Amino acid sequence: MKVEFINPFVNSLTRTFETMxxxxxxxxxxxxxxxxxxxxxxxxxxxxxxNAVGTIVLSLSEDVAKQAxxxxxxxxxxxxxxxxxxxxxxxANMVAGAAKVELEKYExxxxxxxxxxxxxxxxxxPSDVTPFCxxxxxxxxxxxxxxxxxxxxxEVCV
Amino acid sequence: MKVEFINPFVNSLTRTFETMxxxxxxxxxxxxxxxxxxxxxxxxxxxxxxNAVGTIVLSLSEDVAKQAxxxxxxxxxxxxxxxxxxxxxxxANMVAGAAKVELEKYExxxxxxxxxxxxxxxxxxPSDVTPFCxxxxxxxxxxxxxxxxxxxxxEVCV
Numbered sequence: 001m002k003v004e005f006i007n008p009f010v011n012s013l014t015r016t017f018e019t020m021x022x023x024x025x026x027x028x029x030x031x032x033x034x035x036x037x038x039x040x041x042x043x044x045x046x047x048x049x050x051n052a053v054g055t056i057v058l059s060l061s062e063d064v065a066k067q068a069x070x071x072x073x074x075x076x077x078x079x080x081x082x083x084x085x086x087x088x089x090x091x092a093n094m095v096a097g098a099a100k101v102e103l104e105k106y107e108x109x110x111x112x113x114x115x116x117x118x119x120x121x122x123x124x125x126p127s128d129v130t131p132f133c134x135x136x137x138x139x140x141x142x143x144x145x146x147x148x149x150x151x152x153x154x155e156v157c158v
Numbered sequence: 159m160k161v162e163f164i165n166p167f168v169n170s171l172t173r174t175f176e177t178m179x180x181x182x183x184x185x186x187x188x189x190x191x192x193x194x195x196x197x198x199x200x201x202x203x204x205x206x207x208x209n210a211v212g213t214i215v216l217s218l219s220e221d222v223a224k225q226a227x228x229x230x231x232x233x234x235x236x237x238x239x240x241x242x243x244x245x246x247x248x249x250a251n252m253v254a255g256a257a258k259v260e261l262e263k264y265e266x267x268x269x270x271x272x273x274x275x276x277x278x279x280x281x282x283x284p285s286d287v288t289p290f291c292x293x294x295x296x297x298x299x300x301x302x303x304x305x306x307x308x309x310x311x312x313e314v315c316v
Contacts, residue, residue: 043274045203046205047204047213047268049207049268053268053269054269055269055270055271086285089282090284109207109267110205110211111269112211112283112287112306112307114203114215116201116280117280118276120276121276123273124243124274126270126271127240129270148270149270
């Protein structure tokens with residue numbers, strides 16, 4: 001996967017948390033994700049396609065999901081209910097939407113988000129696409145962003 | 159969601175199983191999915207976008223995943239390993255690819271597939287999109303197809 005795909009998503013995630021949620025976030029080291037475990041129990045998954053195909057997974061701890069949803073919905077969310085799930089999907093949508101502007105040469109469009117919940121789930125990418133994983137520390141708790149892409153018509157490469 | 163979105167996916171899933179996997183499948187009754195539980199422990203998720211945005215979830219029992227992968231890889235698969243996960247992603251890709259041809263007016267393109275594993279995971283759609291769920295009985299075991307779509311620029315409706 002080309003490294004140019006990662007920064008637009010890191011930037012838009014940072015901007016979304018800092019400006020919309022008023023939450024400071026600190027980026028950890030980028031790693032290539034070879035294992036199959038999901039980082040956290042709530043995953044917002046959204047597909048992008050056009051002249052490149054990819055997906056991003058926004059992997060949130062329960063604390064981050066609840067506190068982000070609390071800010072978005074302006075009411076304290078105490079459990080992972082449908083409203084929190086919708087908020088996580090909307091977060092993934094915003095991150096993907098802002099990032100695709102920076103990747104305009106790929107003419108990407110965005111699918112509907114799905115949100116996967118469950119303490120022991122694993123979100124796996126195709127084995128010929130090694131996703132980048134970037135861990136974050138935030139005021140709300142830990143989270144991670146996984147980005148996997150392949151350019152249409154080019155060989156998949158890391 | 160418009161009902162016209164469901165048949166292309168049901169048809170392509172049926173064709174894929176019957177012609178490529180040589181596996182007879184029998185469609186159950188279409189239901190609107192309001193609950194949040196996933197049908198089976200292996201979910202192939204793939205996004206489609208263009209003049210409509212959607213995702214499909216191919217929800218497989220372990221038996222179906224292993225037996226489908228065994229046919230595709232021409233070797234008996236006994237556990238849900240990376241090869242089976244890739245085969246499930248490729249199945250979702252084929253089903254989406256064949257269906258988008260029938261939905262050409264929406265000029266859909268297809269994201270990378272993700273495969274979620276875990277016995278107790280839940281794949282949720284945005285709450286303003288009620289997905290159609292179609293259960294299937296197959297020679298390999300049970301599975302289900304969930305399809306959720308919204309037309310860009312139109313109000314989301316069921």
